[in-house]
Amino acid sequence: MRAAFVRPQEIGGGDGVVKAGELVDATYPDGASLSGAARKVLVLLLAKAAGDAWKDREFCITKGELRGRHKGNERLDKVLDELQRTLLRVRVRSPRGQDAVQVAAVMQSRTEELSDDAQSLVYWRFSEPMRLIMQASDHYAELQRQAVLAFDSRYSVTLYEQGCLRYRRQHPVWHGTLQELREMLGVPSGRYRDWTDLRRFTLEAAKVEIDHLAPFILTWQEFRRGRAVERVEIQFTPKDDNARAEAEAEIQRSRVGRKARRTGAVETVAGIAPEVAAELARLRKG
Template sequence: MDGTADTTGRTMEVARIEKERGSDTIVQPRELVEVRYARGVSLSLSARKVFALMMHQAAGDAWRDQEHRIAKRMLRGSHNSNDRLTETIDELMGIFFAMPDKVDGDHGRRTFQMIEETFEGGEQGWLIYRFTRRARDLLKDSEAYALLHRATVLAFDSKYALELYQLGALLYRRDVPIWRGDVETLRAKLGVPEGAYSSFADLRRFVLDAATAEINQLVPQFSVAWDVAKRRGRKVIEVAITFRRKPPIAAVAAEEENERHRAGRRARRDGTAETIMDPSAIIAATAANLGVSDVLRWPADDQVTEFGAVELHAIGVTYGGGHAVQRLADQYARVRADKRRQLRGDALREDWTTWVRGCAEKWSKP
C-alpha cells in the first residue's frame, strides 16, 4: 500500500490527536452533522448518544476497514433501563442516511447506512463494530468537524437539542455563525418525524424552544437563539438560528450543570427551582469579568452585543427565552424611542429586564 492510501483529511487527524491526549472531546465530522435521515425516520436520543460514543472510541481510525470495540460499561448514561442497549444497536443498524452526491456528472441523492456489522458481548463485555465502506470513505475525506463535549452529549434529554448542539458546534466559530433555511429543511435537519408537530406553533414549542432552552442551560461553548426569517402572510417560511460564544461565567455555569444530577434540571431550566448561581449573579459576574463601566447606558448604535453592551446582552440571554437578543433590542429601541437614552444605571437595568421578560413570555405563546 503506498503512502497516499493512509492520507486522511483534517477531521481524522484531529480525532487521532484528541484520542491520544485522552480527551473527552468528540470529534464529529461535518458530513455527519449535515447528513439527513432517509425515509422519514430518525434516530432516538439513546441511539444518537451511543453513535457519538462509538465515533469517539473509533476516533482517528474510524475510516479504516477494521473492527472497533468499546466496553459496554462506557455506554452507560447513553440509555436508561427501559431502553436496552441491544435495541439501540438494532436501531443504529437499521437507520438510513441521505446526502447529495454526484456520479459521472449526474447530481442526485445517495442513501447509505453507517454501521456494517456489530457483535455485542455479555453484560460486562464489549461492543464490536465496523463502519460501512461508504461511511469510511466519507470519514477519511472529511476536512471539517464539530467538537462536542462528551458530558454535554450525555446530559441532553431531547434528541432535537443534541442535533442542534452538533450544528451549533460546527458553526459558532465562523464569522457568520447563522444557519438559515426553510421549515421543511429544518425539520429534516433535526430529524423531526413526518407528521409530527405539523403546525409551526407546535414545532416552535416542542422542538425549537425546548431545544434552545436545553442548549443554553447545558452547552459551555455557545448560546443559541432563533428567529423567523421570512413569512408569507402569517405562514412562517424560513427560520434563522444564531450561535454565539458564551461569556466565561455562563460557560462555567453550563459546565457545573453538566456535573449536577439530572433530577430537577428541568425545574432549574424553567426557573422554578433554586440554582447554584442565580441569573443576577451570572449577569453581575459577566459584567465585572469584561470590565463594564460603573454607569449602565443604552448603546448609542442600539447594538446590544456580548462585547459592546455586555450586561444588557447577558440580561437578554438570561431572560430572553432563547430569542435573539438583537431582536429584543430592536423592539425596545423602537418602543422606547426617547426613554432609552434617558435611563441610566439601575433604572435602565430594571426597565430592560422587564421588557425582555415580557417579550419572552409574549413570544413563547402559540
C-alpha cells in the first residue's frame, strides 16, 4: 500500500489518493448506500491516512478539511455517523481459500473535539476488517482528490472510482446484471425500478460530469432479452493527452461557471470598438 500511495504523489503532484480495489468494488447490504458526501469524506480519510491506512492506529484530520467549502459543521456529524454505521460487503477469500463475502464497518470508532473551529480535530480508527483488506490488496485505484470533490452526483463518484480502477487495463470494462449494477452504484432499494430511469439518473447523469473531469470517457452497452435489459457493460476509455490535460485544467478552475463551460454556454465578451473606447476615454477626462 505504501508503494501504491507513493506513485500518485510523484505523478499526480501530491493530490493522489489510493483506494484498495476491493473497497472500490464493495457493495452495500440491505439496500443501504453511502451518500455522495460520505463517499467524499471516505476519500479524504484515506488521503489523510496515506500509505499507513492499513495500520492499527488512530489518525486525525481537521474539521476544516472535512467540511470543504461548507462554512458550518452541522452536516459533518451526520456524514460521519453515516460513514460509521454503513456496512460494506467486500469480496474476499475465506480462511480455507474459498470465495467469500465479508461484511464490515468502515470505521471502528471516532473522537471529535467539541469546538466548531476549523482547526478542531476528528480522530478515527479504521475497523480491523478494513485494515486487513487494505493490507492484503494488490490492486488499487489512483484517485485525484480534487476530482472526487468536484463531482455533484453520488453516482459520478462511484463510477469515477470504478474507472480509475480499470481504465489503464487492457480490457477496461465493468459488466453485470441490472441488480449487480444497482448494488455497485448503491442505488437505494425501491428507487429507479425502470431501466430508463436507472440509466437517466445514474449513468447519464454521471457521464456528463465524468467526461468533463476524468482522464477517461464513460460509455455503456445494453444487452437485452426481447425488450428487457438483462445485462450492462460499462467501458472506461482513456482520453488522449490533450483531452486529459483539459480535464486536469478544469479541475483546477473555480466551480463557478463549470456547468456553463461543460455545456458550452459560456458567453464571450466581445472587444470594445475603437469609437466606443474613444468616447469612454473622453468621458473619463470630463
